[in-house]
Amino acid sequence: MTDTSLGAGAPSHVAPAGSPPPVNAARKLTTVYVYEAPVRLWHWVNALSILVLCVTGYLIGSPLPTLSGEASAHYMMGTIRFLHFSAGYIFAIGFIGRALWALVGNQYARELFTFPFWKASFWRGLLVEVKWYAFLKPRPLKFVGHNPLAQVFMFWVMVVGGLFMIGTGFALYSEGEGLGSWQDRLFGWIIPALGGSMNVHTFHHLGMWVFIVFVIIHVYSVIREDIMSRQSMVSAITNGYRTFRDDDPE
Amino acid sequence: MLSMISLDYDDTLMASAGHQAEAILDEVMTKYKGNYILAVEGNPPLNEDGMYCIIGGKPFVDQLKKVAKDAKAIISWGSCASYGCVQAARPNPTRATPVHEVIFDKPIIKVPGCPPIAEVMTGVITYMLTFDRIPELDRQGRPKMFYSQRIHDKCYRRPHFDAGQYVEKFDDEGARKGYCLYKMGCKGPTTYNACSTVRWNDGVSFPIQAGHGCIGCSEDGFWDKGSWYARLADINGKGFGVEANADQIGLAAAGVVGGAVALHAAVSALKRAQHKGDAK
Ligand code: HEM
Numbered sequence A: 001m002t003d004t005s006l007g008a009g010a011p012s013h014v015a016p017a018g019s020p021p022p023v024n025a026a027r028k029l030t031t032v033y034v035y036e037a038p039v040r041l042w043h044w045v046n047a048l049s050i051l052v053l054c055v056t057g058y059l060i061g062s063p064l065p066t067l068s069g070e071a072s073a074h075y076m077m078g079t080i081r082f083l084h085f086s087a088g089y090i091f092a093i094g095f096i097g098r099a100l101w102a103l104v105g106n107q108y109a110r111e112l113f114t115f116p117f118w119k120a121s122f123w124r125g126l127l128v129e130v131k132w133y134a135f136l137k138p139r140p141l142k143f144v145g146h147n148p149l150a151q152v153f154m155f156w157v158m159v160v161g162g163l164f165m166i167g168t169g170f171a172l173y174s175e176g177e178g179l180g181s182w183q184d185r186l187f188g189w190i191i192p193a194l195g196g197s198m199n200v201h202t203f204h205h206l207g208m209w210v211f212i213v214f215v216i217i218h219v220y221s222v223i224r225e226d227i228m229s230r231q232s233m234v235s236a237i238t239n240g241y242r243t244f245r246d247d248d249p250e
Numbered sequence B: 001m002l003s004m005i006s007l008d009y010d011d012t013l014m015a016s017a018g019h020q021a022e023a024i025l026d027e028v029m030t031k032y033k034g035n036y037i038l039a040v041e042g043n044p045p046l047n048e049d050g051m052y053c054i055i056g057g058k059p060f061v062d063q064l065k066k067v068a069k070d071a072k073a074i075i076s077w078g079s080c081a082s083y084g085c086v087q088a089a090r091p092n093p094t095r096a097t098p099v100h101e102v103i104f105d106k107p108i109i110k111v112p113g114c115p116p117i118a119e120v121m122t123g124v125i126t127y128m129l130t131f132d133r134i135p136e137l138d139r140q141g142r143p144k145m146f147y148s149q150r151i152h153d154k155c156y157r158r159p160h161f162d163a164g165q166y167v168e169k170f171d172d173e174g175a176r177k178g179y180c181l182y183k184m185g186c187k188g189p190t191t192y193n194a195c196s197t198v199r200w201n202d203g204v205s206f207p208i209q210a211g212h213g214c215i216g217c218s219e220d221g222f223w224d225k226g227s228w229y230a231r232l233a234d235i236n237g238k239g240f241g242v243e244a245n246a247d248q249i250g251l252a253a254a255g256v257v258g259g260a261v262a263l264h265a266a267v268s269a270l271k272r273a274q275h276k277g278d279a280k
């Protein structure tokens, strides 16, 4: 992967990376196509499935008040669980699809799955970004893809956390499907590994709160960046194009 | 059952006592070397060199290891032998240790439950006598024929669970109508055992049928997973003394982060207002 920070130079189609910024840096505002359609589609399907998973998951842990009448007249918990499992499948299949797209998509499609701890530029960018959030720097760097701070959260919550939720989720699902089901053969080992079914429920449930905290931070910082940073945000994930507000090289 | 097996040594049932009793063990070990089944009740405490449990003047763990050496297979009777149970509950002062963490070189069949169901116990032995092999075991070493499904999968109150009809508190309308005990902390959804099919005392009843949730007595560490009357387990903060469930912890974290976000937004707006004038 190439360096996505524009701090060191203008985007490659404006000037070759590494070369000194042109004296008369383009006066027009730069617009870059960042997130391809599958990435954008996945983003919103994924966001929706997580919303459904959190609501229904919470209601599985703390069910709604009791319904009166005959049991045969209702299927409340059954429906809630069905929605959870359906959204769980969508989440998992979406995850796989997104991972495959990372292989064939553009370089920004790969960022989500990488945590480039070996790159000094990543840590430098991260430091600047942290300072920008701590109000210690008047303005952030420019990034075509994710900024390094966002990338840290996306990798650890969305990729690692997502895998954890898929693993524990399908392990719990295997308990209903029974020994020998594919869910059991693939994920059943997770139950004894985490110390029993009750523990898996508890960790899966805690995972939900990690996602909720991530979404709070994510949505806030996206809106804030959209207003205050040097590049557009919401357009990047809706129509794919990111616009930079200034043409300063650094 | 007892007419089919030769129960040579059982510390609670046998007639002989003292040295005579211990001598039988040695006799079994030589006479049926490699051909006897060792069924263990309880578990050895390992702290203080095993001195918390002494049999015939020697630590239980020594006796266990000695007799296990020439056994054909080992059965861990009950949650004590299988998982540690109450004496291994936090903080486990005697370091009570389940059999499979002491004996490594023999097939071990776990028959957990506190106590295990009599029909399940005899079923396991009958199978071994009839087919001369150990029953098929699951990942945790429990016979699949009795432990492959959860209480919840076979519970006669399950239709109320799916419908969304729960006992909200003991003795309410729902309790009298026999609604699902999920909200009363029933551990049926996380417990593998045969209670809801075999039942107890010749099939008379079982806890859920009697109106009380399952406490999960055949699961590993069931003493340490929070209240028997709460659906969500307590998460025990080791070292800082906090017990809270996942929702309390999560809500606190979300609250802190939400507050921080609001504060951050306010400061951001202020800064922006301050610098409005000095844009280039
Ligand atoms: C459950 C809710 C959400 C989740 C889990 C989520 C997750 C993610 C993830 C994983 C990415 C990285 C995309 C990739 O690299 O493939 C991303 C990017 C993005 N999301 Fe969300 N998102 C959620 C809701 C939202 C909402 C409500 C908005 C709009 C306000 C939004 C706006 C964005 C934007 C603008 C980006 C691009 C960020 C950048 O360029 O660095 N997201 N989101």
Ligand code: HEM
Pocket (backbone or CB within 6 Å): A050, A053, A054, A056, A057, A058, A060, A061, A081, A084, A085, A087, A088, A089, A091, A092, A165, A166, A168, A169, A170, A172, A173, A174, A201, A202, A204, A205, A207, A208, A209, A211, B189, B232
């Ligand atoms: C971000 C993703 C997810 C979130 C936030 C989430 C949330 C939750 C929550 C809060 C619970 C209740 C846990 C409890 O206290 O017992 C739960 C249960 C469960 N989840 Fe998820 N989940 C997610 C993904 C998945 C996936 C991918 C699957 C796989 C199909 C799945 C399957 C299950 C199952 C089988 C249960 C247990 C249902 C029951 O006990 O009746 N979950 N989930």
Ligand code: SF4
Pocket (backbone or CB within 6 Å): B151, B152, B153, B155, B156, B157, B158, B159, B161, B179, B180, B181, B182, B186, B187, B188, B189, B208, B213, B214
């Ligand atoms: S009473 Fe317990 S085991 Fe039975 S359906 Fe309800 S939660 Fe499941």
